[in-house]
Amino acid sequence: MFATIDIGTNSVLLLIADLPSPPSIKKSPPAPLFQSGVCIVTDQARITRLGEGLHQSESFLPSAMKRTLQALEEYNTLCEKHHVKKIICVGTAAFRKAQNGQEFISEIQKRFGWETRIISGEEEAGLSYLSVEHDFSAEGGSAFGGGDRYQNLVTLDIGGGSTEIISKEGGVSLELGTVVLTERHLRHAPPTESEILEIDEIILSQLGRVTRPSSVTLVALAGTATTLSSINQKLAIWDPSKIQGSQISMKELDQMISMFRRMTHDALRMTPGMVPGREDTLLAGALILKAVMEKLGAHFVIVSDRGLRYGLFYQEFLNARIL
Numbered sequence: 001m002f003a004t005i006d007i008g009t010n011s012v013l014l015l016i017a018d019l020p021s022p023p024s025i026k027k028s029p030p031a032p033l034f035q036s037g038v039c040i041v042t043d044q045a046r047i048t049r050l051g052e053g054l055h056q057s058e059s060f061l062p063s064a065m066k067r068t069l070q071a072l073e074e075y076n077t078l079c080e081k082h083h084v085k086k087i088i089c090v091g092t093a094a095f096r097k098a099q100n101g102q103e104f105i106s107e108i109q110k111r112f113g114w115e116t117r118i119i120s121g122e123e124e125a126g127l128s129y130l131s132v133e134h135d136f137s138a139e140g141g142s143a144f145g146g147g148d149r150y151q152n153l154v155t156l157d158i159g160g161g162s163t164e165i166i167s168k169e170g171g172v173s174l175e176l177g178t179v180v181l182t183e184r185h186l187r188h189a190p191p192t193e194s195e196i197l198e199i200d201e202i203i204l205s206q207l208g209r210v211t212r213p214s215s216v217t218l219v220a221l222a223g224t225a226t227t228l229s230s231i232n233q234k235l236a237i238w239d240p241s242k243i244q245g246s247q248i249s250m251k252e253l254d255q256m257i258s259m260f261r262r263m264t265h266d267a268l269r270m271t272p273g274m275v276p277g278r279e280d281t282l283l284a285g286a287l288i289l290k291a292v293m294e295k296l297g298a299h300f301v302i303v304s305d306r307g308l309r310y311g312l313f314y315q316e317f318l319n320a321r322i323l
Contacts, residue, residue, distance in 0.1 A: 001041065003079050004312040005089040005114070008246050009051030009160025009179050010281065012071045013221060014083055015309040016041040019317060041082055043240070045223075046071035047277035051094040051179045057102045069111070076112050087114040088316050092124050092163030092308070093177060096261040121173025124165035127311030128157040129171065132219045132304060133312055135244075151300070156292055157307060158224040158285050165210055167290065174206045176288055177225060178281035186284060189265045191252070196261065199284060203291045210295055218298040221307035223278055224285025228256060229303040231273035240276070243305040250290075250299055257286050 006013040018039045046069040050060060072089075072127060079087055095101035095118040102118065109116040117126070132155045157164040185199050187309065227247045239323035260283045267311065268279040293301060 001082050001084045002313065003075075003084045003087040004309045004316070005075060005087065006307070006309040006312070007050065007068065007089065007095070007108075008222075009054070009073075009093045009162075009177055010049055010278075011045055011047045011160070012050075012068060012075070013307075013309050014042070014075045014078065015195055015313055016043075016079065016084060017313060017317075028320040032129055034297065038100070042086055044075065046074070047223075049160075049179065049277075051097075052257045053176070053183070054094060054098060054161070055180050055184055058095070058098065060098045060104055064104045065104055069108075072108065072112065072120040086317075087112075088189060088312060089114045089116040090308070090312060091116075091118045093159055093173075095122070096240040096282045097161065110214075121164065122171070124162075124175055124308060125155075125157070125166040125171035126163055126310045127315065129153075129164075129166040129168075130311035130314050131155075131156045131306045131308065132221070133168075134310075135304060135306060136217075136219055136302065150219075152215050152217050152297075154211065154213070154218050154296060155248060156218060156220045156289070158220065158222050158288050160281070163206075163292075164286055165217075167213065172209055174209065176206050178288070181284040182281045186280075189268075189280070190262055190270055191196070195318070196287070200291070203288055207295045209293055210292075212296055216298055217302065218293065218296055218300075218301045218312060219304055220241070220289060221304050222273065224282065224289060225269060225301070225303045226305045227273075227275045227278050228253070228286060228289070231256060231271055234271065234272040240305050241305055246303045247300050248303065253286065253290055253293070253301075257283070257290060260286060 001018050002018045049070050050064045050068045052064045053061050084309050095105055104117055106117055132153055136150050155166045159177055160179035163174045163176040165172055181199055186195055226243050229243050230247055232248055232252050265279045
């Protein structure tokens with residue numbers, strides 16, 4: 001049993017999964033192994049808002065670190081319950097920005113004894129793409145179950161502190177995060193027209209670094225995309241099987257953005273399918289998604305509820321076991 005933990009600007013994610021037994025590995029060639037025997041034990045998320053106020057203070061707030069440590073304590077208990085052999089924990093954009101990021105990651109390592117590190121934007125992008133490639137690529141195979149297969153995959157990972165856009169040829173990490181954009185520019189709920197224009201201009205300026213491919217299948221990861229899918233489907237109860245592989249058209253996204261722009265946070269919190277804790281950052285994330293779809297010429301987006309923690313599992317445990 002192995003575990004990966006992704007500590008982000010907005011949320012902390014845990015994956016505990018089991019590997020195929022050694023005999024099954026020895027009897028099979030490498031390629032099909034991604035479909036054989038890997039079992040998800042638990043997949044958890046906690047919204048801790050570690051990056052709260054980071055753009056102002058340039059350091060993690062004590063209250064934000066306390067919330068994050070509480071979530072990690074819960075995860076440590078789960079790992080002990082399931083007799084996890086090894087845990088790998090990574091910090092992403094918020095840790096790269098915070099002056100006390102290395103200090104906090106060292107505290108986590110000391111407290112829990114996990115293998116813990118801060119990853120670069122490039123590694124973050126690569127791990128997210130690895131997850132999508134295994135789950136959706138026409139050339140790949142998923143360790144965690146099958147599904148539709150696509151060509152020309154581009155992965156979009158909208159996080160609280162940064163956004164990664166990745167293809168097989170490479171990727172880019174952009175200074176666009178839902179928490180950062182919300183705290184800096186969405187000062188009202190509902191937002192003013194000038195606030196929306198302000199955010200749109202910032203997003204477009206960052207997307208100037210992105211080149212448009214001739215054809216693309218866009219797959220979006222992380223909380224913005226999964227919450228939008230849940231709202232789009234009006235899910236009364238969160239169901240990962242209905243999120244994974246679901247699609248959102250540009251028309252559906254436009255309708256949701258139009259609705260969010262007229263709502264208070266309290267009203268949005270009551271919207272069917274809403275994930276509690278994301279009501280204040282969802283509009284910023286939806287605007288990023290819309291701008292990326294327009295930039296890449298994507299008429300729809302495929303949603304994945306997996307992402308970096310799965311890519312990290314593939315890289316550190318499954319691929320290493322095969323090799």
